[in-house]
Amino acid sequence: MLMAGFDGLVAMLSIPLTVFACFALVDAFIRREDAFRAADKQTKPFWLIILGISLVVSVIFPLLSFLPIIGLIAVIVYFVDVRPAIRQAGGGGGGRRSGGSSSDGPYGPYNGGR
8 A cells, every 4th residue: 555655646746747747848949059069069050969868768767767757867967057057148038128228127117206
């Protein structure tokens, strides 16, 4: 009975891992190719292959084998290191406005109450 509960917990943890890998793959897909080169973070096809393999591995293999853990590490590296660098290099797909002053607030420029 304890193992059945543990298997259910592992299955519930593998679902967010799969969603996380899918989101990373879609995010890498919508970014521009030149942003990867500008950020000096390998190439877009490299990351699409790595994240695609990570997604497939997270779907096929159980969470407690080492392959999904390696895939999770690749997805975490993408989100922590590659994605911020690409967004800073102007990778597009972000939906945020670019430019503006450092004193701009969420609703426009802050003029200090003048």
